[in-house]
Amino acid sequence: VDPVGEGQLGVFMVFLPTVDTVPARTIVEAAAQREDLRVLGWRTVPVGTTVLSGTARRSLPVIEQLLVAADEAVSSDDFERKLYLARRLATRQVEDDAFFICSASSRTVVYKGLFLASTVEQFYWDLIDPMFETDFAIFHQRYSTNTFPAWGMAQPFRILAHNGEINTVQANRSWMAARSNDLASNLWGDRLSDLNPLIEPLPSDSASLDNAFEVLVRSGRSVSHTKEMLMPQAWENVGDLSDEMRAFYEYHAFLSEPWDGPAAIAASDGRHLIAGLDRNGLRPSRWTMTDDIIIVASEAGLSPADEIEATATGQLGPGDVLFVDLDDGRVIFADEARRRLAAKAPYVEWVTTETQTIHGPFDDLQDERYDATKLSRVFGYTAEERRLILQPMAQGTDPMLSMGHDTGLAALSEWPQRLxxxxxxxxxxxxxxxxxxxxxxxxxxxxxxxxxxxSILEETAQQAHLLELRSSVxxxxxxxxxxxxxxxxxxxxxxxxxxxxxxxxxxxxxxxxxxxxxxxxxxxxxxxxxxxxxxxxxxxxxxxxxxxxxxxxxxxxxxxxxxxxxxxxxxxxxxxxxxxxxxxxxxxxxxxxxxxxxxxxxxxxxxxxxxxxxxxxxxxxxxxxxxxxxxxxxxxxxxxxxxxxxxxxxxxxxxxxxxxxxxxxxxxxxxxxxxxxxxANDIIRRHADFETGDEDPGGYYKHRRGGMPHIAAPRAVLALQKAVRSGGTAQWEKYLGQVQDDRPALEIRDLLDIQAVGPAVSVEEVEPIERIMRRFTTAAMSLGAISAETHETLAEAMNYIGGMSNSGEGGEDPARFGTSRNSRIKQIASGRFGITPGYLASAEEFQIKMAQGSKPGEGGQLPGHKVTPAIAALRHTLAGVTLISPPPHHDIYSIEDLAQLIYDLKTFKPLARVSVKLVSGPGVGTIAVGVAKALADGITISGNAGGTGASPLASIKHAGSPWELGLAEAHQALVHNGLRSGLSVETDGGMRTGRDVIIAALLGADRYGWGTVPLLALGCKM
Missing domain, CATH: 3.20.20.70 (Aldolase class I)
Incomplete structure (x- = not known):
């Protein structure tokens, strides 16, 4: 290779298809030449494949580097832009999933792949070459949780490494696509169209965040500026923020919505290096500084030798950023870095003079522009909605309900449904x-x-000319x-x-x-x-x-x-x-x-x-x-x-x-x-009542005669109670008629027929009833949500038939431990109430509740007036004090944190199983794979129709998915990844009949949870 001047060498790190590398190589070369870059040649990257697993080896691409050179007249930043454009062009033109350009830069090279972190230098031999030197490194080890493993999706990406999840990535991708036609920047001239799509069609949220960072950095912003723009601190409600910083953040809110979610990042453009956290600080990031090195890592102890010589240590807080200027060798902390950014433009002037605030109070006058009575019929308002929804909201409270969702899917309802x-x-x-x-x-x-x-690529006063509202209502x-x-x-x-x-x-x-x-x-x-x-x-x-x-x-x-x-x-x-x-x-x-x-x-x-x-x-x-x-x-x-x-x-x-x-x-x-x-028919049916029709009778939230049908209607409950008290098949058939055979199809499983795969077998060949009942559990219901008598009765009944009851969150009377009244499954939820060594020692299985079917993504609250002395004693708190179960476990912010809790529980009681409760929803299969990799013994997939002591109406009716969907997805994902064997999969949430059990078994479950039906059988008032 002909020698080139300092800073004039560019390196494409490329994963090539294994079948035929020539077409992809040709495209990459042509893309580089289109940017007036001189192609110097290809280099095969030496690797050691013995460290790879069988799966990684089968998908291993050909790994090569293309070396290119720029003219001496090209500045370093312009060289980076040329390499960026060449990479984007080549990526668009090569249609092969195995192809991926890890990096294209004159400053950085990305080495990554599907191997254990400890074997990186055994795989990439460049990293142990004595001539290989660098003044910084970004390193990230992880395993896939929301995406399936692929070489190109390994980290780090081209600008950053990201530990966490971008919860908003769907909106971010959509809005970045919308920005594509409004780009403006003097740096790119007539090449703006070559930047599109701004976000490449990749499955990883981290890859999309990297795309956004990359385009902003290549368009002139520093990595610290880009971080503060895309991942700002929580500035909106902070009272002691300076006017300059508040204006900086508000101005950038005009340009882009935040990329929100738990995130620790490290990013570099080769000249500057940052480490930063999201606004919540939900990922750890600790730093150690010596006289000649700074280390930022998720945990302390990464380099014990350096920590011994540390001159300063600390950790990043929510929204924090640490900045390293590689040219000057300076470490700059958040306050100074942000002051520099806030001084880059007159943000205070722009926000103060250009932005207008709109605020207007309500009045007590009737709106005469329409007839409210007639429109109420057209839009399907009911007396039930006024009583259960609007009235509580008008009094400043959140509409709540108990039980669960038993009106089925809107698509299966015979009643007109709003979209x-x-x-x-x-x-x-x-x-x-x-x-x-x-x-x-x-x-x-x-x-x-x-x-x-x-344009997101430039900053002018005109971009602050917007109207501001306190909210979207x-x-x-x-x-x-x-x-x-x-x-x-x-x-x-x-x-x-x-x-x-x-x-x-x-x-x-x-x-x-x-x-x-x-x-x-x-x-x-x-x-x-x-x-x-x-x-x-x-x-x-x-x-x-x-x-x-x-x-x-x-x-x-x-x-x-x-x-x-x-x-x-x-x-x-x-x-x-x-x-x-x-x-x-x-x-x-x-x-x-x-x-x-x-x-x-x-x-x-x-x-x-x-x-x-x-x-x-x-x-x-x-x-x-x-x-x-x-x-x-x-x-x-x-x-x-x-x-x-x-x-x-x-x-x-x-x-x-x-x-x-x-x-x-x-x-x-x-x-x-x-x-x-x-x-259209539903709208027209409701509109037909515009003049004189009757108001919809309702019944969507609670059973009402003449209203929308409910599966757990009063007649079905009465039939169940008669059946369990009589013990005869005749009453049981009446119950089945009410909840299964004689009602319209309302749930997914109602549409499924069970296919015979061969001739019938004798009952003697079927698994005995005693063994079948061992597969039954009662769903987690806490003492406090149900009475002590009910809680004990469920435990005694399940122990009698060989099944297992679940304590729920809230503790259990120690007098029950070791007796027939003991709940063999002990739940560990976010509030950790009642969890003592004795409580854990009494368990045969621990269940870690990550979500609840009736209100996934939400916590719970037991009002103080319900915290009796008895409840307080079991929960180890004070009577009369409101008890809060937060939405997340505050020690579980990642799959690694969950793995740690599983490990701790198994260490405490090695013979006990550990299961994790998830809720059915799109993507639960990938999450189940992550849970299995965290070494859980079992997974529960809860459906959205499960009961509850009290949940917001909007959650009961509109959050989560039926268990049929989540169970099938989780089972198939576990099988696909070779993780199903030895792992139990349970489902619950609206189980009512033996047919439900058969459907669940066919979809992959081997355990079955019951909640509402046992309570109704006991005669509980719901």
Missing amino acids: PRYFHQAFAQVTNPPMDPIREKLVMSLRTYLGRRG LSDAELQGLTANTDPHFRAHSLDITFDATSGTEGMLDALDALCDSASAAVVDGVTILVLSDMGVTATRAPLPIVAVVGAVHHRLIDDGLRLHASIIAVSGEPRDAHDFACLIGVGASAVYPYLAIEQVRSMAVDGAIDVGPVEAQENYRCSLETGLLKIMSKMGICTIASYRGSELFEAIGLDHEVVDRAFRWVQHRIGGVGWDRI
Whole structure:
């Protein structure tokens, strides 16, 4: 190789396909030459494959380096940009999953792969070559938790290494795609289009974060600036933040939503090096400094010799950053680094002079623009909703309910369904903890900005010219303030979202298409506030489904390259609870004005149905919605509404692909069914009652005669109690008729037929009843949620039949240990109440509860008045003190933390099994694989239909998935990874009959949990 000048050598570190490397090599060379780089040749990287596992060896790519040179006139930064463009071009052109460019730089080289961390130098022989020198290194060891292992997805990536999860990655990817058409930067000239897509179609959240870092760093920002922009500290509610720093963070919030989630990162562009944490500090990061070295690692003890000579040590806190200038050899801590960043531009002036705040109070006047009674029928309001949803919210409380979800899937219901009922909220478990929106409210924010956004690659005063709202929930005064604003930069335009009620499905879809056309044309014309309103409903005009409208317009504007030019405001009579708002914001709305729900609340106060005034009732309602939104966001560990907006973090169960493809492209979608015809028919059926129809009887939340059917209806409960008391098959058949045979299909398993695989066998050949019953457990129910008598009865009954009862969270009377009343499964939940050495020693199995089927991603709270002296004694607390079980375990923020707890429990009692309770949802299979790798003995997959002592209504009805989906996914993922053998898989959540057990067994379960049915059999009042 011809010698080149210092800084003029670039290295592509490339994973090549094993079958034929020539095409990929040719493409990489051509991409480099297109950037006027001189190709010097290819180098085979020496590796030692003996350290690889069989799986890693089978997928091992050809690993080579392409050496290139730049002219002496090319600056170092321009050289990096040329290498970046060449890498992007080659990546787009090579269509082979085995191909991956690990790095392309004149400053850094990335060595990574699928091998144990301790064998890295045995695999890459370059790293033990005496001539190989570097002044820094970024090293990360991990195992895949949310993605399946692949060579290209190993860490570090090109700029950074990331320990954690980006909970908001779906929204981040979507908004980065929307920014593609609004890029502006003098550095790139006419090459801006070559930067797209900004985020490559890779499965890893860490890879996407690296893509975002890379494009911003190559566009002129430092790695520390990029970190503070994409992963800012929690600045919104911090009172002692300087004006300069507050303005810096607020300005960058105009440019980008945070990449939110538990994260410790180390990043470098080859000249500067940073280590930093997310706003919550949910990953450890400790530093040690000597006279000539600084080490940052997740744990102390990485280099004992250096720690002995340490001159300073410490750890990074939430949002912290540590900066190393490699050119100057200086270590700069957060305060100084941030002061430098805040002085780079007049952020205080820009934010103070350009940004406008919109705030307007509620009033007690009736809105005369519509007939609330008629619209209530059209939008399906019921007396039940007013009593259970709106009334508590108007009084400032969260709507709660016990029992579980037994009305089945919206797609299977014969009753008209609103679109949000098809959406199931996503939640975090194990690998990325949920948040506590009450006690960690400091780091959360609903602050919302409206208006046209500028390029993410540059900083100007114009980009601060936005409107600010306290939250996404609007009052009428705030809506009027938006639409009447005379600033030409905030042109508002209202679009009617109704259609001819006689035109059927075709008319509805034509109206939706026309609406999207009108929205796009309005934005092209300069509109920056797009108001979508169904206030124009009349006797002949029916409302388009608001969630589909917002989703369709959102994606149409992305497709047209216009999404960042305007904000979407939903003005609708349909949304009433926090789930409805989450759906609207999740599919792209910036703010929502629920005019009909607000009128209902005002009317309740005026009529004396609640004991607060109309203005206070409306404000309470808004606060309840805001609290509900924070709870839904926190289930996914998301702190800011900006990062939740457009995330589409839902699973649509039972919606046809034609619906999802048109309006909800990012929504998880595994089971189809309902198409536009059913959606249109449901709207038209409700609209038929506009003038004189009867109000929907309700029954969605609680059983009501003439209302929506419930599986656990009073007749079914009575039939069960008669059956268990009689012991005869006749009564049992009546019970089966009520809950299984004689009711409409409401659940996924109702649609499944059991296929015979051969001729029938004699009963003598079937597993004996005694052995079958050993596979039964009673689901975790804490002493306090149920009475002591019930708790003991369940334990005694399960021990009698050979099954196992689960103590639940809350401890157990030591007098029961070692007796027939002992719960053989002892649960370990986030509050750790009642967990003592004696409690643990009495267990045959430990269950670590990471989530609960009725409220995944949420914690629990036992009010002080329910903490009796007896309960307090078992939980080792004081009577009358409210007890809190936080959403996450505060010692489990990662799969490694879970593995540590499993190890500790097995060390304490080696003969006891350790199982982990998960909740069914998309991706639970990958999480189950991670749990198995953490050496759990069993996994429980809970469905969303399980009972509960008390949970928010929005969680009972709209969070989690049926166990059939999660069980099948977890079983298949474990089998695929060779981890199913020796691991028990249990399922619970709505088990009622022997047929349910058979279905669960066929889908992969070998243990079966029962909760509500045993309680009903005992005669408990629910």
